[in-house]
Amino acid sequence: MTDATAAGPPDEGQLPAGTPPGFRSGFACFVGRPNAGKSTLTNALVGSKIAIASSKPQTTRHAIRGIVHRPDAQLVLIDTPGLHKPRTLLGERLNDLVRGTWTEVDVVGVCLPANEKIGPGDTYLVGEIAKLPKQPRLIAVATKSDLVRPERMAQHLLAIQGLEQTLGIAWSSIVPVSATAGEQLDVLADEIVALLPEGPMLYPDGEITDEPEVTLVAELIREAALEGVRDELPHSITVEVEEMGLREGRPENKPLLDVYASMIVERDSQKGIIIGHRGSRLKEIGAAARQQIEALLGTPVYLDLKVKVLKEWQRNAKHLNRLGF
Numbered sequence: 222m223t224d225a226t227a228a229g230p231p232d233e234g235q236l237p238a239g240t241p242p243g244f245r246s247g248f249a250c251f252v253g254r255p256n257a258g259k260s261t262l263t264n265a266l267v268g269s270k271i272a273i274a275s276s277k278p279q280t281t282r283h284a285i286r287g288i289v290h291r292p293d294a295q296l297v298l299i300d301t302p303g304l305h306k307p308r309t310l311l312g313e314r315l316n317d318l319v320r321g322t323w324t325e326v327d328v329v330g331v332c333l334p335a336n337e338k339i340g341p342g343d344t345y346l347v348g349e350i351a352k353l354p355k356q357p358r359l360i361a362v363a364t365k366s367d368l369v370r371p372e373r374m375a376q377h378l379l380a381i382q383g384l385e386q387t388l389g390i391a392w393s394s395i396v397p398v399s400a401t402a403g404e405q406l407d408v409l410a411d412e413i414v415a416l417l418p419e420g421p422m423l424y425p426d427g428e429i430t431d432e433p434e435v436t437l438v439a440e441l442i443r444e445a446a447l448e449g450v451r452d453e454l455p456h457s458i459t460v461e462v463e464e465m466g467l468r469e470g471r472p473e474n475k476p477l478l479d480v481y482a483s484m485i486v487e488r489d490s491q492k493g494i495i496i497g498h499r500g501s502r503l504k505e506i507g508a509a510a511r512q513q514i515e516a517l518l519g520t521p522v523y524l525d526l527k528v529k530v531l532k533e534w535q536r537n538a539k540h541l542n543r544l545g546f
């Protein structure tokens with residue numbers, strides 16, 4: 222486990238003083254087809270909005286970590302983008318990121334939405350994990366349980382079990398959950414934690430993510446921008462936070478956080494869509510994003526939001542490097 226080693230779980234017998242006996246710690250990630258509910262599940266388990274969730278498929282780009290703190294364990298969740306056929310350099314880099322994550326985590330939760338039949342996309346994904354030289358433990362998560370009746374869920378669970386034989390894998394457990402209704406989340410957390418190695422806390426108590434605040438802020442702005450856009454546009458938007466800091470000279474009890482950010486698109490026509498008629502969409506995006514940032518950071522926010530065109534940034538190595546991909 223590259224990451225865990227970097228964060229330092231020491232050898233057995235060297236646990237730091239104060240680590241409760243039997244304490245477990247480690248890493249897990251959720252995989253699944255686009256829209257399977259991975260981000261929503263991560264957020265629900267962590268109990269705070271750290272990974273963006275939207276109704277658009279493939280909105281997740283960063284390996285955001287959420288941290289679940291329990292008296293008996295610390296579970297670090299990594300939220301990965303979906304795996305898909307790469308059409309651009311960005312696509313290739315994202316796929317490498319996903320495969321890299323699978324080999325680093327202790328547990329992979331495969332999300333299979335209960336309201337959809339298991340399809341070639343799901344079997345491809347699980348088949349890819351089955352091929353890895355170093356296998357993580359696998360848990361099948363039947364997501365969106367609130368959307369189906371018990372009979373359909375039973376059918377779904379049998380189909381999930383059937384994958385063991387078809388794909389030559391073994392589920393450590395199969396858990397139906399609803400992230401939105403908060404059903405079975407504790408059961409899922411228990412199942413994951415049971416598969417983690419014994420080890421010390423990896424992050425300070427209370428910390429919910431190690432993503433820098435600017436990344437979270439950029440993701441919230443991107444989420445707001447994605448609301449109500451269609452087709453290829455979601456993939457073309459990225460957000461760069463240029464400057465963020467508390468405004469000087471404010472009274473201590475009335476802080477104001479200044480955020481200067483740009484939404485970056487690939488074409489002029491897309492810029493027009495984001496701005497909207499007389500700037501109406503841009504205004505809506507700004508208002509929605511500001512509200513989310515204030516909720517996340519607990520400070521009033523002044524948000525200065527611009528739209529920029531970076532021609533074909535998804536295919537351009539220089540642009541991708543600059544944007545941090």
Ligand SMILES: Nc1nc2c(ncn2[C@@H]2O[C@H](COP(=O)(O)OP(=O)(O)OP(=O)(O)O)[C@@H](O)[C@H]2O)c(=O)[nH]1
Nearest residue numbers: 256257258259260261275278279280281399400401
């Ligand atoms: N009814 C119901 N809807 C859910 C549940 N979990 C997620 N959703 C919805 O399903 C949609 C997709 O959820 P996400 O969490 O963004 O899915 P994802 O798998 O992270 O998607 P990508 O980032 O595109 O791979 C959103 O509209 C969620 O609100 C659930 O338990 N019940």
